[in-house]
Amino acid sequence: MLTKNINNKTSSVQGGKIYGDFTSSFHSDIRMYSEDIDVSIAYSKMLKKIGILSSQESELIKNSLEEIRKEIKDNIFDWDYTLEDIHLNIENSMYKKIGEVAGKLHYGRSRNDQVATDSRLYFLRNVDLIIPSIIKFLEVLIKLSEKNIEILLPGYTHLQKGQPILISHNLMSYFSMISRDLSRFQNTRFNLDNMPLGSGAFAGVTIPLDRDLLADELGFSRVSSNSIDSVSSRDHITDLLYSCSSIMINLSRISEELIIWNTEEFNFINIPDEFTTGSSIMPQKRNPDYFELIRGKSGIPIGHLVSLFTSLKGLTFTYNRDLQEDRKGAMDSIEIVSQSLEVLSNLFSNLTFNQKIMLDSAHNSNILATDFADYLANKKMPYREAYEIVKNISSSLEGKYIHQISLNELRKFSKLFEEDVLDISLGNSIERRNSFGGTSTDSVKNQIKEAKIFLLKIKNEK
Known part of the structure; x- marks a missing residue:
C-alpha cells in the first residue's frame, strides 16, 4: 500500500x-x-x-x-x-x-485544466516538428521525380500490367497523397491551438484570471470558450491520431509497392544497403526491413485511434479518469510518424531505378491493348465494339504481344486498322495521355511545377 x-x-x-x-x-x-x-x-x-x-x-x-x-x-x-x-x-x-x-x-487551477493544457502544448510542439518532416519528404519526392522524369514502367491494377506510365508520374502520386496528410496535420494543429487553462476543474474559477496573458505566454492563438468542454473533450487528440493513422497507411502503401518492386521477380529498384538487413542463415539475402517495419508500425496509430474512440463514446461530462489514457497512444503514434518520415526521406534520396528492366517489363506485355482500342474508337467505332475486337486479338496471341503483330494480322479483326496503327508504342502511349493529371512528360512536369508552388505557399504561410 x-x-x-x-x-x-x-x-x-x-x-x-x-x-x-x-x-x-x-x-x-x-x-x-x-x-x-x-x-x-x-x-x-x-x-x-x-x-x-x-x-x-x-x-x-x-x-x-x-x-x-x-x-x-x-x-x-x-x-x-x-x-x-x-x-x-x-x-x-x-x-x-x-x-x-x-x-x-x-x-485557481485544477489538474484537469493543467493536464489538458500540458498535453495540447506537447502535441502542438510535436506537430510543429512533424509538419517540416512531411515537407522534407515531399521535396525529396519532387527531386526524385525530376531526376527520373522520362523513365517508364508498366502501371498495374490488381497487380497485373495495365498501361505504361512514367515513374515520375507514379512518384508524384505519392506526393499528391502525402500532401493531403500535410493538410490534415495543419488542421490538427489548428484544433490543438486552443488553450483550456483557466477552466478549473470544469466550472470555471472565482479569481479574475487573465487567460489572454496565459495564451500569449504559452504560444496559443485562442482560448477555449467553454470550461466544461475544455476539460472533458479529446477530439483534438482523435484528430491527431487520425492524421497519424492516415499518413502511416499511406506510407505503408508506398512501402508495400517498393517491397514488391524490390523482389527478384520485379527488380525495378535498388535500395541502399544501409536500408536493408541480412539473413541469419541465407548469405545471399538483403531484406527490405525498413519498408517492412513502416508497413508493420502503421497498425499502431490505427489501434490507438480505435481505442480512444471506444473510451470516449460512453463518457459523461465532465472529467472522468478514463481520460488519463488519452495521451500515451498519441505520443507513441507521433514518434512512429516522425521516425518513418525520417527513414523514407533518407531512403528515397538514395533510391535508384533499373531503367532497362522496367522498360523490358513494359515491352514484354500487352499493356498497349487500350491504345489499340482507342485507335479503333478514334476511327468512329463504338468503344465497346473496339474493346471486344482488341480483347479477341489479345486472347488469340501466341508467343508474341499485341504490338508485335503485323498490319495484315490486325486487319483480319478489323479493316479500320491502317498503316498508322504501327505508330503505337510505349512512348507514344505515354505522351498521348496528356490530360490534366495524366502520365505524359508535359503533364508530369506540370504536376511538379504545381507541387513546387504548393510547397512554396506552405512555407510562406509560416
Missing part, C-alpha cells in the same frame, strides 16, 4: 491510502515534463499580474521550476513514485526548494 506523507502538503491531493501504481500516469506524462513546467511558469506570471503572488514569490517559483527542469533533463531529479503523476512530483520538489510559496501556485 502507498500511504500519503502527512508532512507533505502535495501528497494530500491523493486523499489517503492508494493501492499500488494502478492510477499512475507517470510513465507517459514524463514525456511532457517541460510543457508542465512552462504552463506553471506562465501561470505564476499571471498570478503575479492579478495580485495573487508578489514579484518575489513569482520569481521564487520560476527559479525553482527552471531548476527542476534542469534536474529532469540531466536525469538527476528525485522522482517520488508514491506520488501518482509528474504534476505532483514537480509540486513536491518545489515545496522542498521554496517551502509554502509552492502551495500558492495551484490557486
Whole structure:
C-alpha cells in the first residue's frame, strides 16, 4: 500500500491510502515534463499580474521550476513514485526548494485544466516538428521525380500490367497523397491551438484570471470558450491520431509497392544497403526491413485511434479518469510518424531505378491493348465494339504481344486498322495521355511545377 506523507502538503491531493501504481500516469506524462513546467511558469506570471503572488514569490517559483527542469533533463531529479503523476512530483520538489510559496501556485487551477493544457502544448510542439518532416519528404519526392522524369514502367491494377506510365508520374502520386496528410496535420494543429487553462476543474474559477496573458505566454492563438468542454473533450487528440493513422497507411502503401518492386521477380529498384538487413542463415539475402517495419508500425496509430474512440463514446461530462489514457497512444503514434518520415526521406534520396528492366517489363506485355482500342474508337467505332475486337486479338496471341503483330494480322479483326496503327508504342502511349493529371512528360512536369508552388505557399504561410 502507498500511504500519503502527512508532512507533505502535495501528497494530500491523493486523499489517503492508494493501492499500488494502478492510477499512475507517470510513465507517459514524463514525456511532457517541460510543457508542465512552462504552463506553471506562465501561470505564476499571471498570478503575479492579478495580485495573487508578489514579484518575489513569482520569481521564487520560476527559479525553482527552471531548476527542476534542469534536474529532469540531466536525469538527476528525485522522482517520488508514491506520488501518482509528474504534476505532483514537480509540486513536491518545489515545496522542498521554496517551502509554502509552492502551495500558492495551484490557486485557481485544477489538474484537469493543467493536464489538458500540458498535453495540447506537447502535441502542438510535436506537430510543429512533424509538419517540416512531411515537407522534407515531399521535396525529396519532387527531386526524385525530376531526376527520373522520362523513365517508364508498366502501371498495374490488381497487380497485373495495365498501361505504361512514367515513374515520375507514379512518384508524384505519392506526393499528391502525402500532401493531403500535410493538410490534415495543419488542421490538427489548428484544433490543438486552443488553450483550456483557466477552466478549473470544469466550472470555471472565482479569481479574475487573465487567460489572454496565459495564451500569449504559452504560444496559443485562442482560448477555449467553454470550461466544461475544455476539460472533458479529446477530439483534438482523435484528430491527431487520425492524421497519424492516415499518413502511416499511406506510407505503408508506398512501402508495400517498393517491397514488391524490390523482389527478384520485379527488380525495378535498388535500395541502399544501409536500408536493408541480412539473413541469419541465407548469405545471399538483403531484406527490405525498413519498408517492412513502416508497413508493420502503421497498425499502431490505427489501434490507438480505435481505442480512444471506444473510451470516449460512453463518457459523461465532465472529467472522468478514463481520460488519463488519452495521451500515451498519441505520443507513441507521433514518434512512429516522425521516425518513418525520417527513414523514407533518407531512403528515397538514395533510391535508384533499373531503367532497362522496367522498360523490358513494359515491352514484354500487352499493356498497349487500350491504345489499340482507342485507335479503333478514334476511327468512329463504338468503344465497346473496339474493346471486344482488341480483347479477341489479345486472347488469340501466341508467343508474341499485341504490338508485335503485323498490319495484315490486325486487319483480319478489323479493316479500320491502317498503316498508322504501327505508330503505337510505349512512348507514344505515354505522351498521348496528356490530360490534366495524366502520365505524359508535359503533364508530369506540370504536376511538379504545381507541387513546387504548393510547397512554396506552405512555407510562406509560416
